[in-house]
Every structure is written in C-alpha cells, then in structure tokens.
Amino acid sequence: MTVAVVQFGGSNCDRDTVRALADLGIDAERVWHEDGLPSDPDGIVLPGGFSYGDYLRAGAMAAHSPVMESVRAAAAEGVPVLGICNGAQIGCEGGLTPGAFTTNESARFQCEHVHCRVENGDTPWTQAYDEGEIITLPIAHGEGRYEIGDDRLATLESEDRVLFRYCTPDGEVTPEANPNGSKHSVAGVIGDAGDHVAVMMPHPERATLEVLGQTEGRGVLQAFSH
Numbered sequence: 443m444t445v446a447v448v449q450f451g452g453s454n455c456d457r458d459t460v461r462a463l464a465d466l467g468i469d470a471e472r473v474w475h476e477d478g479l480p481s482d483p484d485g486i487v488l489p490g491g492f493s494y495g496d497y498l499r500a501g502a503m504a505a506h507s508p509v510m511e512s513v514r515a516a517a518a519e520g521v522p523v524l525g526i527c528n529g530a531q532i533g534c535e536g537g538l539t540p541g542a543f544t545t546n547e548s549a550r551f552q553c554e555h556v557h558c559r560v561e562n563g564d565t566p567w568t569q570a571y572d573e574g575e576i577i578t579l580p581i582a583h584g585e586g587r588y589e590i591g592d593d594r595l596a597t598l599e600s601e602d603r604v605l606f607r608y609c610t611p612d613g614e615v616t617p618e619a620n621p622n623g624s625k626h627s628v629a630g631v632i633g634d635a636g637d638h639v640a641v642m643m644p645h646p647e648r649a650t651l652e653v654l655g656q657t658e659g660r661g662v663l664q665a666f667s668h
C-alpha cells in the first residue's frame with residue numbers, strides 16, 4: 443500500500459503528511475511532481491503549502507503541472523485522491539473538484555483551530571466519524587474561502603457532496619463560526635469522479651499525533667487503509 447504525496451515547488455506539508463500516514467500504518471512516499479506518479483499508486487495526496495508562491499491564485503500554477511494529468515487519470519480509475527489546503531486549491535484549479543478557493547473574507551492569513559461538522563458520514567474520508575459529529579482541526583490559509591456558483595452549489599448539496607462545514611462547538615453553522623467566509627460554510631467537498639476524490643481546507647494531517655495534542659484528523663487519512 444503506497445500513497446504518493448505529490449510535492450510541487452513550494453509545497454511544505456509533504457513530509458508531515460508522509461509522517462502522519464506512517465503513524466497510521468500507511469506506507470507513503472513523497473513524489474516530486476516532475477518525476478510523475480509511481481505506477482499503480484494506492485492513493486494520492488496533494489499536500490498543503492504555497493506552491494509557486496500562491497501566484498495568480500493559490501494552486502493555479504501547480505494545477506498546470508503535467509502530473510495533474512496523471513492525477514486526473516488515476517482519479518477516473520478509482521484511485522483515492524485527497525487534496526489538503528494548498529492541495530485543495532490545486533484540486534479545484536485542476537478540475538478534480540468543483541469551485542475555487544479565494545482570498546479569506548478577512549483578507550488575512552488565518553492560523554487557528556476550527557470546528558467542522560461531518561456532513562456526509564458515508565464516504566471513505568468520513569466513515570470513521572458519525573454523521574453530524576463535530577471535529578476540531580487546524581486551518582492555516584490566506585485563500586480558503588470556498589466560492590462556487592449558486593446552481594453548482596445546489597447540485598453539490600443535493601448530491602450530498604459537502605464533506606465538512608465550519609460550525610460552532612455545538613455544531614451550529616453560523617457566520618461567526620465560518621473562519622474565511624466560505625459559501626455555505628463549506629470546508630471540504632467530494633470530487634466529480636466519485637467520493638474517493640475529495641478536497642478539504644483544514645489540515646487532518648496536523649491532527650493525527652498525540653504529541654501534537656490533537657488526533658481528530660486521523661479518521662480522514664484512514665481512508666487510505668480501506
């Protein structure tokens with residue numbers, strides 16, 4: 443079982459992600475994007491960071507790396523793909539998932555812990571949780587505001603493709619609990635190829651080790667061991 447963690451120029455969460463996966467007993471390796479994917483990966487992570495300095499729009503340049511062609515092909519064949527933070531931005535810019543991540547409403551970089559409500563507990567990424575469960579995860583982004591056209595969001599919601607929403611500690615979805623102004627407080631969505639493809643702005647890999655004081659992200663990464 444080898445998960446390819448794709449590193450672009452400016453990625454900075456690739457090592458953490460490999461480490462977090464290893465702690466869950468999942469074999470993972472960092473792959474430089476120019477070297478392409480290993481043959482038959484068991485999973486793919488687009489990790490967090492600041493690929494190409496977030497120029498143009500975060501993720502927009504990495505999305506044009508030739509490796510993304512292979513990532514889309516793997517996704518179409520059923521390989522699990524998870525984009526985390528900058529990886530989520532790359533996933534949207536690269537057409538794996540609908541919508542885009544834009545500048546936070548605050549126009550500031552935000553680094554904090556947030557509460558997320560599990561909206562669909564019946565996906566590989568959320569099956570470790572109960573539907574409606576509230577988990578705490580870290581965020582660290584300047585461009586995390588999820589934006590999508592009203593019609594497409596309505597379709598996503600009707601297809602149960604919202605994975606997580608930002609919420610209060612009690613699970614209420616309110617404007618105050620929405621750290622970046624994301625539309626309908628969306629924190630993660632399922633891709634077009636099926637629920638084995640997902641992107642999320644919070645960092646599950648930063649909440650997997652006891653030593654870091656938080657382990658509620660483990661369930662997301664456990665998807666790669668199913």
Ligand SMILES: NC(=O)CC[C@H](N)C(=O)O
Nearest residue numbers: 490491527528583584585
């Ligand atoms: N933690 C990250 O992946 C950084 C996210 C991103 N490049 C931003 O600031 O929006």
